[in-house]
Each structure stands twice: as structure tokens, then as C-alpha cells.
Amino acid sequence: MKILVVEDEPQLAQSIQQFISSQGHSCELAPTLSDALHRIDNLFDIIVLDLNLPDGNGLEVVKKVKQNNMLTGIIILSARNSLEHKIEGLELGADDYLTKPFQMAELNARLKSLVRRVHFNGEENIVFNELEISPGQLLVKVKGRVIDLTKKEYDLLVYFIANKNRVLTKTGIGEHMSKDFMDYGFTDDLIYSHIKNLRKKLIKSGCADYIKNVYGVGYKFTDAP
């Protein structure tokens, strides 16, 4: 998968690049708007786009992608957490919107779900050992048997699998679960309750206990012992 990161802040751009590379994708950086406009072509699967660029508004990139009917998915990164900006970006044709500061795990989950949407119309199943998730129907199967999860538990499982083998902080999980516009302060105890319930359901249906507690930090979804 080929990803273009349009971000003027070198430190952040570098972090994103490192992260994407570590996930096994190829990643290129464009620090300015003109650079980005110059480089976009059909070969990029996804563009991660900062809106406040030194030489102009990042929305120009969205416009160009849509005008040329490219199949490229776009995730907007913005420091402005306002509904209007969000709506404007999404209306122009961006696929997702992430507010700074964001968690890498969150960006990763969004990237993966976007790839599924762009390339497989969301029909590709996510498989992890005995677990099988059909994102199109929001179905989760363990060894072929459907298990009943709430919307939040389902979200949590998909997020865990997208970030498998990574330490996920409680903060990151909290932010992922609070998708509402002004829902800050998703408490640790709430996350704990959700994870406890999800774990219980998975184990009951015969799934191995993949959700490991990382003391003091958060959780890790892994099949490593």
C-alpha cells in the first residue's frame, strides 16, 4: 500500500512516516501544498492530509483528487476541531477526519478501515486466528459461530485487531470509543467495563484470551504468549 503524508510539521510527519513504514506500507512525505499537488497521482492508495499548510489550504488537494476521479482515499488531519471544517472537508469528498492531537493507533484503525472501503467496498473479512469479522454486516464469528456483541464492543474488537501486537493506551482506546463530537472524558472505568464485557463474551464462545493487560498503560491484542 502506498501512502502520501501531507504535513508541514517535520516531527509529526516523521512520526507518521515511521509508524506507517513499521506497518509494512510505503510512505512518502509532502511538506507543502504545492509539493502535494505536484505529486498526487493514481498510485497513492491513501493521502493523509493536514489542512493548515504554509502555502495554502489542504482542501485544494481534496478538490484535485476528486476532479481527476482518482480512487485515492483521503484522511484529513486538522488542529481545528470544528464541525464546520469537518463537514466542509467531508462534503468535498474526504473520507475521514481526525483532529489533532490524535493517537497513532487511531490513525492506523482509520487507515485500515479506509483501505477496506476503497479497495474492497468494505466486503473483505478481517481474520485473526479463530476470529472472523465481516465489517459489511458488523458480524463477528468465533470458529464459524456468530457471537452477539454490542456496537461498542464490536468497535473495540475491530480497533484491537487493526492494532494487533501494539500496546494501546487507555487514552487512545477512550478517544476511539468517544466518536461523538463533544464527548471528551471517556473515563478509564468505562473503558475497563467495556473491555471486561468483550473479553468475557469472547472467552465464553471459545476464543482464546488475546486481550492482555499492560500494567499502568493499557492493553495489547496479541496471540503471542
Add this chain to the structure above:
Amino acid sequence: MKLLTKTGLNFISASIFFFFIGSLGGYYFIRYAVNKMFNNELLEAQQMVEANGGAGLSYADVHVDTLNLRLDTKQYAFTDTVMQYGADSNYEFYRMLRYRRPINNGQTVQYTVIRSTAPSDLMVMKFTLMLAVFPVIFFLILYLVNRASIKYSLSVFYDTISKLRSFDVNKDNRLDLMTSDIDEFEQLNEVFNAMERKIKEDYERLKEYTENTSHELQTPLAIINARLDELIQADNLHEEQVKNLAGLIETTNRLSKINQALIFLAKLDNRVFSEAEELDFIALVQKELNNLDVLIADKQLAVKVESKGGLQVTMNTSLAHTLIQNLLKNAIRHNVQGGYIHIVIEEYQLRISNSGVTLKHAPEKMFSRFRKSSQHPQSLGIGLSIVKRICDISDIAISYKHKDNEHIIQLLFNK
């Protein structure tokens, strides 16, 4: 004390004082003039008696006595006296002249001339009365006219005061003070108008500054987050290092949450959320309760929603959600294990009561920023201040009270 009352009182007390002195002076002056007149008349009568035995004298009685008394010069003295004519009649006031003149053989002739003062006493009384009554009426009229005029002139001043009192730096309306033909008030209003512009400008600048700062902080926070996330993924960390990193992540998280809350407050102040629509609060409360059901189940809280009437309110949707969500989260967070939340919805009223521990700080400070109890390090102490701001701009009266271990928050919606 009002200016009008104060000046009125001063005027009245000064008038009464000067009036009293004036009337007293007038009385004595009249008395003196009348006595002078009587004295002249008495002397005249005495001279008439001496000259022609008192023929044609009608206004005074004259007694002439001869005394065995040696005098060198003439003597006379005027006195007031009281006499009774006949046993049954009343005492009457008289003016009396006692005139003594030596005659040749070592004897003295004494004329006693008396004249009733009754008619003139009446006159003096009338004069004094007039002296008292007319000025009273005069001053009263003067006072009323003065009062009306001051009141009229002060109307601009009172208008300024009432407008200043309702001045809110957060509201959009201008101060718009009345113009006046009185220079002092005109100057005062000019000063206030200029001050208002300055305050609003400064306030706008401050808000802009807060918002810009908060936004500028987002990117550095994103970088710290990303770097911390990389660090924590390493496999070869000691337990001590993991602990330190966990602390850093926690702190950075707090920082970004505070920042987000500040941005949200700035947005509230800038009236970003002005679109309003009609909302059903019963459905809203149910929806937010569903979102929080895991948390409620975790604390084993008994939730009871009682609706005594529909609550339809026109307000911004996202503000309404934030409001109810914050209040419910608060009711859950500060609750005790196995406690209760009781929500009563009435027409124009919503009441959330919950069990909890006794409040440590003053209830009035409940809604101020960064006020928090130490048992909940997770809470930023900014949630209720957001609630307060939302209530302020949505015209909702919020009140808090606690009784023993029960905490009650009440929202009163404007009809």
C-alpha cells in the same frame, strides 16, 4: 439614599430652620412696631389730658393722681399689664404709661394712661400667622418644582445606571447610552461608551488569543503523543520505564483534554453554536443514559426516570447533548457503589438527584473552573463550568443543592 431624597431633605431641614428664625424675628419686629405706636398714642393722650383735660379722648383711660413725692425731673415708663374690669369679666392685656411730673409744692402729679391692646394683639397674631403660612406654601411649591426638575435631569443618569447594570461583556448588544443636554452626564456617558468599546475589544482579543493558543498547542501535543506511542511499543522496556512512560501518556492526555475543553469554552463564548431546533428532552436523556449504561451497570446504580410532563426546548442540539451528558457523567462519577440516580422531568424543569458523598467545598463554587474533588484525579474539574456556560447562553437557570448525601441539580427552562 437617593440624590433626590438627600437634596430634598437638606432643603427641607434648612428651610424649617431659617423659617423658624425668620418667623420669630418677624414676630418680635411687629411686636416692637406695635408697642412703639401704642407708646406714641399714650403719650399723645397724656398730653391731651394735660392740655385740655382729655376732651375728645376716646381710645385711652387716664387717671390723674397727686403724690406726696419729690421729683427733680419728669419721669415716664411704659409697661404691659393685665387688668380685670368688674368681678366677672376676663383679664385683659393693657399697655400702660406712667407719667410723673414734679409740681411746685414738692408734690408730684402722676398720669396713668392705659389702653387695651386686645385689637392689636389679634393683628399681631394674624401677621405672625401670615408670616408662617405664606413662606411654608412658597417653599413647598419651590421644593416640588425643584424636585421635578432634578428628577427630569437625572433621568439620563438613571438610564445609564440601569444599562450599566445589565451590561454583559459576553453579550453582543451595545451599551447605547442616552444623550443628555447636561454636560456632566454627557461626559459621563461618553466615558462609559468609550470604556465599553475598550472592554469589548480587549475581551475579544483575549478570547482570540485563548483560542489561537489552544489551537497552536494541538500540533505539539500530537507530536508528543506520536513519540510516546512509538516508545511504549518497544519490547525491551524495564518495568520502571513503562511506569514512567505511562505517567507521561496520562499527563499528555490530561493536557490535551484540558486544551480541548478550553477550545470548546472559547467556541461557546464565540457563539459558534447558534443554530437551534426543538428538542425532546425525555428522548435526549434516554439516549444519553443508553450511552452510559455500561458505566451505570458497573457502579450498580439504580436509575429512575420520572416524567411528569413533556419537556420541549428549542436549543442547539450538540449543546443539549453535551449538557445532559456532562450532568449524567457527573452524577455517575460522584456516585457511590450501588447508589441511585433519580431524574425528574417536568414542563420547563429537569432535576437530577443522585446519591454521593458529602461535599467538601462550598456549593457556590461548584460551577467554577478547575474545581474538583481530590478523589477523582480523572476529572478535570471543567465539566460543570461548561455546563454553566451552556446554561448561560441557552437561557437556562441552573441551581445546585445538597442534602445529607444527596446532590440535586435543577435546570429551569425559560418559558
